[in-house]
Structure formats: C-alpha cells, structure tokens
Amino acid sequence: MSFGKSFRSHFPYLDPSVTPVNHGSFGLTPGCVIEQQKRVSEAHESYSDRFHFSDAEHLYARQIQALARYLRLDPRNLALVTNATCGVNTVLRSIKWDFSRDKVLVHSTSYTSCANTVKFLADYYGLRYDVVKLDYPIEDSDLLTRFHEKLATGNYRLCMFDLISSMPGVMLPCEQLIQLCKQHDVLSLVDGAHGAGLVDLQFLDTLQPDFFTTNLHKWLSAPKSCGLLYVNPKHHSTIQTLPISWNYSNQNCQYIPNPTTAEDRLQNENLMHNKFWFVGTMNYAQYFSIEEALKFREETCGGEDRIREYQWQLQREAVPLIVAEFGPGARLLQNSTNTLAVAGMFNVNIPLPEKYSALKQKLASDPYYFMDFKQKCFALMFSRKAFLPFIYHNGELWVRFSVQVYNELEDYKIGARSIKSAVMEVLDAEHGA
Amino acid sequence: MSFGKSFRSHFPYLDPSVTPVNHGSFGLTPGCVIEQQKRVSEAHESYSDRFHFSDAEHLYARQIQALARYLRLDPRNLALVTNATCGVNTVLRSIKWDFSRDKVLVHSTSYTSCANTVKFLADYYGLRYDVVKLDYPIEDSDLLTRFHEKLATGNYRLCMFDLISSMPGVMLPCEQLIQLCKQHDVLSLVDGAHGAGLVDLQFLDTLQPDFFTTNLHKWLSAPKSCGLLYVNPKHHSTIQTLPISWNYSNQNCQYIPNPTTAEDRLQNENLMHNKFWFVGTMNYAQYFSIEEALKFREETCGGEDRIREYQWQLQREAVPLIVAEFGPGARLLQNSTNTLAVAGMFNVNIPLPEKYSALKQKLASDPYYFMDFKQKCFALMFSRKAFLPFIYHNGELWVRFSVQVYNELEDYKIGARSIKSAVMEVLDAEHGA
Numbered sequence: 001m002s003f004g005k006s007f008r009s010h011f012p013y014l015d016p017s018v019t020p021v022n023h024g025s026f027g028l029t030p031g032c033v034i035e036q037q038k039r040v041s042e043a044h045e046s047y048s049d050r051f052h053f054s055d056a057e058h059l060y061a062r063q064i065q066a067l068a069r070y071l072r073l074d075p076r077n078l079a080l081v082t083n084a085t086c087g088v089n090t091v092l093r094s095i096k097w098d099f100s101r102d103k104v105l106v107h108s109t110s111y112t113s114c115a116n117t118v119k120f121l122a123d124y125y126g127l128r129y130d131v132v133k134l135d136y137p138i139e140d141s142d143l144l145t146r147f148h149e150k151l152a153t154g155n156y157r158l159c160m161f162d163l164i165s166s167m168p169g170v171m172l173p174c175e176q177l178i179q180l181c182k183q184h185d186v187l188s189l190v191d192g193a194h195g196a197g198l199v200d201l202q203f204l205d206t207l208q209p210d211f212f213t214t215n216l217h218k219w220l221s222a223p224k225s226c227g228l229l230y231v232n233p234k235h236h237s238t239i240q241t242l243p244i245s246w247n248y249s250n251q252n253c254q255y256i257p258n259p260t261t262a263e264d265r266l267q268n269e270n271l272m273h274n275k276f277w278f279v280g281t282m283n284y285a286q287y288f289s290i291e292e293a294l295k296f297r298e299e300t301c302g303g304e305d306r307i308r309e310y311q312w313q314l315q316r317e318a319v320p321l322i323v324a325e326f327g328p329g330a331r332l333l334q335n336s337t338n339t340l341a342v343a344g345m346f347n348v349n350i351p352l353p354e355k356y357s358a359l360k361q362k363l364a365s366d367p368y369y370f371m372d373f374k375q376k377c378f379a380l381m382f383s384r385k386a387f388l389p390f391i392y393h394n395g396e397l398w399v400r401f402s403v404q405v406y407n408e409l410e411d412y413k414i415g416a417r418s419i420k421s422a423v424m425e426v427l428d429a430e431h432g433a
Numbered sequence: 434m435s436f437g438k439s440f441r442s443h444f445p446y447l448d449p450s451v452t453p454v455n456h457g458s459f460g461l462t463p464g465c466v467i468e469q470q471k472r473v474s475e476a477h478e479s480y481s482d483r484f485h486f487s488d489a490e491h492l493y494a495r496q497i498q499a500l501a502r503y504l505r506l507d508p509r510n511l512a513l514v515t516n517a518t519c520g521v522n523t524v525l526r527s528i529k530w531d532f533s534r535d536k537v538l539v540h541s542t543s544y545t546s547c548a549n550t551v552k553f554l555a556d557y558y559g560l561r562y563d564v565v566k567l568d569y570p571i572e573d574s575d576l577l578t579r580f581h582e583k584l585a586t587g588n589y590r591l592c593m594f595d596l597i598s599s600m601p602g603v604m605l606p607c608e609q610l611i612q613l614c615k616q617h618d619v620l621s622l623v624d625g626a627h628g629a630g631l632v633d634l635q636f637l638d639t640l641q642p643d644f645f646t647t648n649l650h651k652w653l654s655a656p657k658s659c660g661l662l663y664v665n666p667k668h669h670s671t672i673q674t675l676p677i678s679w680n681y682s683n684q685n686c687q688y689i690p691n692p693t694t695a696e697d698r699l700q701n702e703n704l705m706h707n708k709f710w711f712v713g714t715m716n717y718a719q720y721f722s723i724e725e726a727l728k729f730r731e732e733t734c735g736g737e738d739r740i741r742e743y744q745w746q747l748q749r750e751a752v753p754l755i756v757a758e759f760g761p762g763a764r765l766l767q768n769s770t771n772t773l774a775v776a777g778m779f780n781v782n783i784p785l786p787e788k789y790s791a792l793k794q795k796l797a798s799d800p801y802y803f804m805d806f807k808q809k810c811f812a813l814m815f816s817r818k819a820f821l822p823f824i825y826h827n828g829e830l831w832v833r834f835s836v837q838v839y840n841e842l843e844d845y846k847i848g849a850r851s852i853k854s855a856v857m858e859v860l861d862a863e864h865g866a
Contacts, residue, residue: 089675093526
C-alpha cells in the first residue's frame with residue numbers, strides 16, 4: 001500500500017477528523033502494535049507468576065536482539081528504558097559524581113526535562129554546570145566552535161547534547177561532538193530522543209560515545225512508551241537501573257575485574273541484560289511489542305530507506321506550500337550546509353506583523369507569558385484538530401512540522417492554516433487587551 | 434455474586450487451569466479494569482496532542498480525588514508513581530542528603546529493591562546505613578525495642594520500614610514505628626507496598642509520617658502497575674518526580690516560602706499535583722483505570738469490609754488444612770499478640786526432614802544456593818500451575834499464602850501440595866547429588 005492518507009488505515013485508533021502533523025511529540029502507534037500490546041497484557045494477567053519469573057527475561061532479550069539486528073548494533077550495550085528522559089536520568093543519576101568538583105556542559109536548547117535533571121543535581125547536591133548558547137539557524141562549524149571553547153578549558157566531566165533537538169526540531173553535528181568530547185576526555189551523553197526511526201544509529205558502535213538514549217515510541221512505531229539506552233562497555237559496571245531494583249545486588253550483576261574463566265567473561269558481557277531485564281512489577285506490554293513494531297516498519301512500510309525517502313520527498317513539497325500560507329518573510333529553518341532539517345521534522349517561521357512588536361518583545365523575554373500565550377494557541381488548535389508545537393526562538397516564532405508515512409501534502413495546508421490563524425487570533429486578542 | 438471460585442468470572446484473563454494463591458506478588462486485575470485500560474490507550478492514540486496537553490492533567494486529578502475519597506485521605510498529600518519501589522526511590526533520591534554525615538536505618542526483612550536503593554546510595558555517594566535484624570516470629574514489643582535502641586542513639590536522619598513485609602508476609606507495628614521516629618526526630622519512610630486494599634490507611638492523615646508509599650495493583654485491583662506516594666506537607670517542596678521531568682522548573686511547582694495571597698497558598702497546596710501529574714510520555718492507561726478499580730471494589734465486591742471479612746474467614750479455614758498437608762511441625766507464623774498475619778497474607782512452614790540438615794545449613798548460609806534452589810522449585814510449581822513464594826528464614830522454610838476474593842478452600846490444598854512436592858523433589862535430587 002502506498003504511503004499518504006490511505007496508509008492511515010494502519011493506524012485505526014487515530015481520530016479520523018484529526019490532521020496528524022505533530023508525530024514528533026508523542027508518536028502514533030500502528031494498530032497491529034497496539035493489538036500486540038493488548039495480547040501481552042492479557043498473557044501477563046493469565047499467569048503473572050510465570051510471566052514475571054520465567055517468560056519476561058526471555059521476552060526482554062528477544063526485543064533487544066530484534067532491535068540490535070534492525071539497528072545493526074551490538075546488543076550487549078543496549079537496555080530498554082521507559083523513555084529517553086528516563087535514559088538520561090538513568091545515566092545522570094548513576095554516575096559516581098564528585099559533587100564538590102564535577103561540572104557538566106549542556107546547551108540552551110537541551111530538552112527541558114533533561115536540562116532539569118542537571119539543574120536538580122545542581123540544586124540538591126551541588127553539581128555545577130554551564131550552558132552553551134545556541135541561536136538558530138546556526139552553522140555546524142559555529143556550533144562546534146562554541147562547544148570546543150568550553151570543552152577545551154578542561155573544566156567538564158560530562159557533556160550532554162542532542163542528536164536532534166526537540167524545539168526547534170533540528171539536527172546537531174552529533175558525531176563531531178562525540179569526537180570533540182573524546183578529544184577533551186569528557187564523558188559524552190547524547191540525548192537522541194528523536195533518533196531511532198529517523199537517523200541511522202550505527203555510528204554508536206563505530207564512534208562509541210559514553211552514553212546515548214533514544215525513544216522508540218516516537219519514530220520507531222513502538223507503543224507509548226519505550227526507550228533504548230546505549231552504554232559504552234566501559235560503563236556497564238557503573239550504570240544502574242532507575243529505580244534501583246532487585247538486580248542491583250544480584251551476583252550476576254556484579255562486574256568481575258579480572259575475569260579468568262569464560263563464565264566470568266560472559267557475565268561481564270551480559271551485565272546490561274542482567275541488570276535491566278527486570279525493574280520490578282510494571283506493565284511490560286509496551287516493551288514486548290517492539291518486535292511487532294519493527295516488523296511493521298520492515299514488512300508493511302518496506303524498511304527505513306523507503307520511509308525516509310517518502311519523508312524527504314513530502315517535506316520538499318510541503319515547505320513551499322507552508323511558506324506561502326505563512327506569507328512574506330516565512331522560510332525554512334536551515335543553515336548554509338543544509339544540515340538542520342531531518343527527514344521527519346522541519347521548522348518554518350510565522351512572520352509576525354510589526355504592530356505586535358511589543359508583544360514579540362514580551363514573548364522573547366518572559367517565559368511565563370510565552371507559556372500562557374502557547375496554551376491559548378494550543379486550545380484553538382485542539383478545537384481545529386490540527387495541532388503544531390512552536391517556540392519563540394532568536395526573535396522568531398518557529399513552528400515544528402512532522403512528516404510521517406501517513407501524511408500527505410494536504411495535511412500541511414490544514415496544519416499551517418490552523419496554527420497561523422490560532423497565533424493571529426491570540427495576538428489580536430492580546431494586542432486589543 | 435458470592436466470592437470464591439465462581440467470582441473468577443470477573444477475572445476473565447486468568448488462565449482457568451491456574452490455581453491463583455500468590456496474589457501478593459503481582460496482583461490480578463479484574464476484566465473491567467483491563468478493558469478500561471484498553472479504552473484509555475485507544476483514547477490516547479486517537480489524539481495524543483490533546484490527550485497529553487489537555488486531558489491528562491484532569492484525568493490524573495480525578496484518580497487522586499477518587500483514591501482520596503475511597504481511602505479517606507487528604508488528596509493534597511498524594512501522588513501517583515509507577516509502583517512502591519519507585520515511590521521509595523522517589524523519596525530516597527530527592528532528599529537533600531549530606532552524604533558526609535547522614536545515616537539511614539533499615540531492617541533485615543526490608544524489600545530487596547528498597548534495601549538496594551539505600552545500598553546504592555551508600556556504594557555510590559557514601560550514605561551510611563545500619564540494619565535492624567528481625568527474626569520471625571517476633572513480638573511487636575521486641576521489634577520496637579530493637580528499633581528504639583538504634584533510633585535513641587541519635588545517629589539517624591531517616592528510618593525506612595515496612596507496613597507489611599513481603600517475605601515473610603507479615604505486619605509490622607507501623608503506627609508505633611512512626612511515633613518512635615517522631616519521638617527521636619528521625620524521618621520516617623514507610624514501605625507500604627502491600628498496604629492499599631489490605632489495611633485501612635487513614636492513619637496517614639492522623640499520624641502523618643514523613644513518607645509512605647503503596648502499590649495499587651497488588652491489593653487494590655488497579656492494573657499493573659500503579660503506586661501511590663504520600664508525602665507529609667512539610668516535604669512537598671523537596672520531593673521531586675522520578676525521573677526529573679518538565680515540571681521541575683515550572684513556576685507553579687516552586688514552593689512560596691511566605692505566601693501572602695490566596696493564590697500563593699493555593700500553589701503551595703497544589704505542589705504535589707503540579708509536580709506529579711506529568712512525568713513525560715509514558716503509558717498513562719494504568720493510572721487512568723484506578724477509578725474503575727475502586728468502582729469494582731465498591732460495587733462488585735461490596736467494599737473493603739466485605740472483602741476483608743471473606744479473606745479472614747477463608748484464612749482461618751485454610752491454615753489447618755495447609756498445616757495438615759505440610760505435616761507435623763508445620764504452623765502458622767504468628768506471635769503471642771496475633772499481629773503478624775494480615776487479611777490477605779499468611780505464612781506456614783514446611784518442616785524439612787532431619788536427613789536434609791546439611792542442605793538446610795546451606796539454604797540458610799548461602800544466598801546463591803538458596804536462589805538456585807528456589808528457581809528449581811519455581812519451575813516445578815509453574816508446570817503444576819500452582820505457585821507459591823517462599824523463603825528460608827530463621828531456620829525454617831516459610832511459604833507465603835495469599836487470600837483474595839476469587840479464592841476458596843480447595844485452592845490451598847492444591848497450592849500446599851504443589852509446593853510441598855516441589856520442595857521435597859528438589860531436596861531429594863540435591864540430597865542424592
């Protein structure tokens with residue numbers, strides 16, 4: 001079946017009156033994956049004791065194996081986590097910090113929850129941190145210089161950066177940033193929330209960052225919510241599950257410093273599995289539907305290349321249409337080397353008339369005013385059933401559009417009109433107020 | 434409809450060939466609650482943007498309100514968490530520890546995951562801890578003396594103890610322990626994993642411990658997995674979600690030290706809600722089925738009193754039957770004031786023949802041998818579809834039986850035979866080996 005609106009038949013739970021142009025926030029799960037999730041829940045209820053004590057470990061291992069095959073990664077470095085924020089929390093909260101000395105580097109466009117985790121460790125335990133300011137559109141070379149200047153000071157133990165930022169939805173030169181961290185002997189923690197299903201992740205095994213995490217429910221068709229955590233082998237012994245659970249004290253979860261037997265070596269290689277397969281009683285149905293999600297992408301969608309090709313093609317057609325809807329001054333958020341947009345996400349600004357300059361000033365300077373403004377626009381877009389997220393960044397209102405296999409050109413006209421009219425309506429009301 | 438085997442029709446996903454005598458480990462969810470969970474998942478998929486940004490907060494608040502009404506607790510002190518272990522982790526990992534000075538007190542029968550969390554904080558950041566050794570059957574007065582002796586030293590910042598321990602499944606004099614902590618100015622963290630649905634929790638609002646957490650999927654008929662966290666008002670400003678999420682930096686999540694307006698006071702009262710209603714993209718379907726679970730207990734089961742009455746009645750009949758099956762020397766785990774057994778759980782020992790004394794020694798002294806032994810017994814019980822958990826404690830093999838509304842006397846005969854034959858078979862094989 002060809003992609004586009006007719007492909008929505010694979011997503012039977014989607015309200016047909018909704019125009020889904022915001023895949024990036026929460027993903028949308030194929031019907032076959034939701035059905036699998038229900039089957040797992042029912043199997044779980046049918047005999048919980050056996051499910052937990054006997055079946056679950058095997059089912060967990062199968063998902064990791066399937067992911068490793070599909071993403072072409074070494075399964076021994078992978079673990080399932082609830083989502084990318086949990087992945088980041090898992091790492092940041094099981095590093096043996098020296099709170100009196102250690103410092104972390106983040107960037108101004110880091111995902112709020114992840115930046116908050118660093119801020120929490122600072123507020124509660126004294127971890128120090130600095131922020132690299134990023135103003136889009138930015139050249140990769142400029143971005144790398146800003147990170148380099150900080151990292152070269154030798155002040156940092158860890159640097160957390162995005163593969164693809166959330167708002168605006170843009171790609172960072174992640175591979176160079178990993179190398180930069182290595183060069184300066186700084187731990188790299190990559191927030192790849194939007195990675196799996198949008199970007200080839202094989203660089204993980206070649207570049208070997210210290211830590212990487214991605215959601216699987218956003219772009220890889222898994223149910224809400226699944227995340228993947230990659231941990232460099234040298235940290236397998238350090239990183240612990242969130243919450244700390246049964247396995248923390250298990251014999252087979254302890255790293256053996258100088259393994260002499262094959263059994264010892266095997267234990268060291270299996271640490272990630274042994275620690276992460278069980279983190280207490282929870283709903284494992286989403287995890288155990290990952291294989292089904294990969295099958296959907298491979299068999300029903302025809303694989304990652306075909307998906308990406310469709311996304312790029314549709315994006316190319318959608319941009320001029322949106323720019324025309326948004327009016328003079330609207331443009332794609334892009335730099336000179338065309339590295340910012342990704343297959344599934346791009347950003348276009350809504351030019352705001354000069355008469356709103358005072359309001360623009362307020363949107364830029366008062367985060368609480370912006371939040372309130374955003375909520376009003378959201379409500380209007382919900383009622384129109386065409387929702388798009390946006391931010392006020394570097395003097396412009398940037399709208400993030402998502403592109404997925406169930407989209408077609410018409411969606412972007414509907415989406416662009418929905419958000420433009422919502423923004424203008426709220427601005428008008430605020431201006432008049 | 435009367436309780437017993439016929440009541441199993443309300444649990445349509447239970448494998449009918451299974452004898453469910455281990456409710457305590459994972460709970461069993463009524464069919465109507467599972468159906469509600471599916472409906473929520475589908476609603477979530479139908480329009481994720483609106484679900485997350487608009488519906489979820491209201492749905493979350495409704496569950497808290499329903500729980501507060503049902504458990505007769507102040508809703509402002511409550512938050513939903515994934516399970517009790519997550520509740521314990523939430524607390525232990527957002528206390529502003531002074532790692533160089535602070536010390537924690539736990540007991541030897543603390544739940545492994547929770548004890549592990551303390552151990553982790555010790556291993557990674559230097560938190561110190563001590564363990565009160567408990568050997569069952571123990572008199573409450575003796576237990577209280579052991580805690581008192583430690584707490585009176587003034588060495589502890591926090592004491593973590595169970596309301597009902599997992600293994601053996603016994604009640605602790607929780608109210609007196611809370612008072613003991615208050616008396617010695619030590620923070621109390623109560624692991625009430627088995628609390629909701631087995632014990633009246635109104636003591637929380639009268640005694641006001643510092644922290645309390647319970648599962649809702651074990652005994653309160655909620656889906657896997659839901660937990661409730663109670664936080665004393667004086668700690669609402671300190672405790673943060675696990676993982677740290679969006680709300681950490683929200684204006685409405687900040688405590689206002691000297692509130693002067695009604696709005697400020699309201700914000701301080703709503704801190705738990707404002708922080709905990711959203712912790713990122715995850716499956717909220719289990720949370721949003723809690724109301725349905727309470728309706729099941731109230732309307733279909735006839736309320737907590739009727740449930741508890743049935744559990745006690747059935748337990749009274751089951752004990753002599755099990756004792757007869759287990760043979761001479763078998764007895765209920767109980768103390769002189771009859772405070773150990775709870776409505777839904779009790780323990781009976783399997784007397785082990787003298788010829789196994791060397792193996793008994795090994796079971797008592799080598800935790801890894803015990804784990805291996807347990808796994809072998811588990812496999813046999815799975816194949817017999819009548820599973821019971823057990824521990825080797827204080828020189829005896831104690832089996833934990835659960836009592837739930839779908840049980841009847843026959844189940845305990847089947848269960849007792851399943852575990853006795855499994856244990857004897859494995860002992861025989863080990864003895865011969």
